[in-house]
Amino acid sequence: MIIHRLLGVLTTVLIFSALAVIYSKYHSRLIFIEIQKQERELDQREVEWGQTQLEVTTFSEQNRVELVAREKLKLVLPLHEKIIYIKP
Numbered sequence: 001m002i003i004h005r006l007l008g009v010l011t012t013v014l015i016f017s018a019l020a021v022i023y024s025k026y027h028s029r030l031i032f033i034e035i036q037k038q039e040r041e042l043d044q045r046e047v048e049w050g051q052t053q054l055e056v057t058t059f060s061e062q063n064r065v066e067l068v069a070r071e072k073l074k075l076v077l078p079l080h081e082k083i084i085y086i087k088p
């Protein structure tokens with residue numbers, strides 16, 4: 001009688017343990033899928049960052065800034081004697 005009861009308890013513990021393993025494995029797979037998704041997004045963001053850095057470099061070149069200032073904004077360089085230097 002005690003052996004049957006002990007066997008029943010052990011069987012119940014075994015089933016709960018198996019279910020815990022299944023849940024743990026399922027949960028770890030969900031986390032792994034999320035990690036892979038985040039890594040793909042990170043790769044995409046790094047590509048976008050590289051493209052943005054390239055654009056910033058292109059747009060901030062001195063000759064391009066001067067060209068846009070002269071052509072689009074119609075700015076001209078002031079005469080040397082009109083330039084005022086301010087000491088920090």
